[in-house]
Amino acid sequence: MITIKDLGFTYGETGGLRSISLNKEKGHMVPTEKFVLKNITMNLEEGRIYGLLGENGVGKTTLLTLLCGLKKPQMGTISADGRNPYDREPSLLSEQYYLSDEVPPMNMKAVDYAKNYGKFWEGFDMDKFIEVMGVFENDPQQKMTHMSFGQLKKTYISFALACNPKYLFMDEPTNGLDIPSKAQFRKAMTKYTREDSVILISTHQVRDLENIIDPIIILDRQDVLLNATLEEISEKLYFDYSSEKIEDALYSEMIPGGNIQVSLNQNGEDSKVNIEALFNTVHQHKELIKGIFNK
Amino acid sequence: MEFNSNKSIYLQICDAICEQILSGRLRPDERIPSVREYGAEIGVNPNTIMRSYEKLTADGIIYNKRGIGYFISPDAKETVLAAQRKEFMEEELPQILRRMKLLDIDPSVLAG
Numbered sequence: 517m518i519t520i521k522d523l524g525f526t527y528g529e530t531g532g533l534r535s536i537s538l539n540k541e542k543g544h545m546v547p548t549e550k551f552v553l554k555n556i557t558m559n560l561e562e563g564r565i566y567g568l569l570g571e572n573g574v575g576k577t578t579l580l581t582l583l584c585g586l587k588k589p590q591m592g593t594i595s596a597d598g599r600n601p602y603d604r605e606p607s608l609l610s611e612q613y614y615l616s617d618e619v620p621p622m623n624m625k626a627v628d629y630a631k632n633y634g635k636f637w638e639g640f641d642m643d644k645f646i647e648v649m650g651v652f653e654n655d656p657q658q659k660m661t662h663m664s665f666g667q668l669k670k671t672y673i674s675f676a677l678a679c680n681p682k683y684l685f686m687d688e689p690t691n692g693l694d695i696p697s698k699a700q701f702r703k704a705m706t707k708y709t710r711e712d713s714v715i716l717i718s719t720h721q722v723r724d725l726e727n728i729i730d731p732i733i734i735l736d737r738q739d740v741l742l743n744a745t746l747e748e749i750s751e752k753l754y755f756d757y758s759s760e761k762i763e764d765a766l767y768s769e770m771i772p773g774g775n776i777q778v779s780l781n782q783n784g785e786d787s788k789v790n791i792e793a794l795f796n797t798v799h800q801h802k803e804l805i806k807g808i809f810n811k
Numbered sequence: 812m813e814f815n816s817n818k819s820i821y822l823q824i825c826d827a828i829c830e831q832i833l834s835g836r837l838r839p840d841e842r843i844p845s846v847r848e849y850g851a852e853i854g855v856n857p858n859t860i861m862r863s864y865e866k867l868t869a870d871g872i873i874y875n876k877r878g879i880g881y882f883i884s885p886d887a888k889e890t891v892l893a894a895q896r897k898e899f900m901e902e903e904l905p906q907i908l909r910r911m912k913l914l915d916i917d918p919s920v921l922a923g
Contacts, residue, residue: 565856699854707851727820730856747862750819757817788819 517597518583518683518714523556524591525578552578554738556592560714565705567729568718569795574735576718577617580685583716584614596683610638612683617691619672621663626671627656630678639680639710648674648708651700666692673701677708684709686717690724702728722791732791734798741798744809746789752808753797754781755790766804767797780808820855824863829872829891832883839885843873870894 527550552575560566570576581587583594585601585608594601599608622629626649634640649656652670660668669692676684690698705728709715716733719725732749734742744752756762759774768777776790778797798805816823831837843849846864850857864881867873872887884890911918 564858702854703851706847706854706857711847727855727859730858746819746859755817786819786822788817 517562518560519595520556520558520560520583520592521595522592523553523579523582523589523594524551525553525575525582525587525589526551551738553582554591556738556740558733558740558743560716562712562714564731565709565715565717565729566731566733567722567725567791568716568733568735569720569722569791570718570735571799574737576735577687579735580614580687580716580718584612584683584685585609586614610636611681613637613676613679613681613685615672615676615684615686615689617687619668621668622660625657625659626654626663629660629671630656630675633675634678637679637681641678641680644680644708645674645678648677648704651704652697666694666697669693670697673704677704680710682710682713684713684715686715688719688721689717690719690721693724698724722795726791729791732794734795736799736802741802742805742809748809749789749794750781750787751784752781753789753794754779754783754785755787755793757788766801767793769793769796821859821862821866824849824853824855824860825866828863828867829895832872832887832891833895837883837887839883839887841883842879843881843883845880 556579568576568579578587582589583596583601585604588602596608596612599605601608601612624632627646630640630642630645634642634645646656649671652674654667654670654674658667660671663671669689673686673689676686690701693701702725705715717725717729719729722729731743731745733740742749753766756765756777756779757771757774761775762768762777762779765777765779768775776793778793781787818826828837828843837843844852846857846860849855850860864873864875868875868881871890872884873881874884875881908918
């Protein structure tokens with residue numbers, strides 16, 4: 517389990533970026549701290565594939581890089597089963613993988629890259645790399661510099677899964693993937709990951725990852741708005757797809773053939789969670805949502 | 812698998828398994844895929860499959876042999892039939908009747 521407690525982070529030279537803003541009471545300019553992340557507290561459990569959602573600039577990538585030890589928390593702590601990622605102990609590094617949004621084309625064949633770099637991961641499995649490459653219809657003998665963006669991405673996804681990491685962090689993994697690869701990706705995320713792994717995927721492409729991400733984390737400026745399983749979400753919110761208007765709907769959106777309407781689930785009825793509608797509901801009713809989910 | 816209806820995914824998976832039991836594709840005491848196998852096959856989070864299996868177990872449609880896997884109950888077909896007949900009579904039929912009334916269709920046409 518990864519335990520995040522009161523995590524805070526700001527970009528700046530002295531660890532605290534100070535921007536100047538006008539203090540209305542005092543009538544002059546004063547510096548204010550600008551935090552990207554502030555007071556983030558949550559647990560990431562084993563055996564789950566978390567979907568990390570949030571608008572542009574809310575700190576999704578910052579959070580991922582903090583979790584894998586590329587950045588140092590300026591406030592609060594992160595503990596990966598008792599270990600601090602920023603210590604970058606080889607034992608922890610060999611159990612985690614961070615797949616960034618942009619991946620570098622190396623001047624070598626994919627299979628050679630895997631051979632050379634796989635050594636750093638305790639659980640690396642070359643056969644698995646070849647197998648996943650096959651699933652994605654990627655040629656392991658191809659030079660990475662000759663690959664398209666999508667092919668390169670699939671090479672790195674294959675590599676990430678072949679490393680058998682306990683902690684897997686992925687930043688927009690489906691960006692650049694073609695249509696068949698997206699379904700393959702969803703299947704691979706179940707088939708080729710460890711049962712006890714902690715997986716966190718940040719994405720804007722919720723449709724690409726629908727049915728695979730659960731729980732859902734919605735990040736807002738400095739804050740976690742929601743961290744709940746689909747089961748908990750459908751217990752508390754009701755997603756209606758009919759054409760009848762619901763009076764006290766929290767959110768409603770026209771779709772071909774009717775509406776998606778989200779309301780409080782008062783009758784204990786079960787419904788299918790629509791992640792986009794959920795996201796918009798949460799954004800329009802931040803305090804209400806925090807209230808009903810943090811009970 | 813394509814998920815279209817407005818039912819939650821875990822219930823749609825239950826329905827799919829029940830349908831295979833009714834059609835005879837899944838036989839009594841046959842082993843069904845593990846939670847992870849099934850998840851990988853249809854691209855769904857294993858926790859969702861787990862929820863489906865838990866419901867089917869509670870309903871007596873499948874059973875769990877610890878450490879071996881999930882199996883179709885010997886009387887699964889009867890259980891599914893009884894449950895779906897009840898659902899049809901209590902939920903689907905009243906809806907059809909309401910719709911027929913709306914469209915001004917005499918129920919006697921059904922007696923054919």
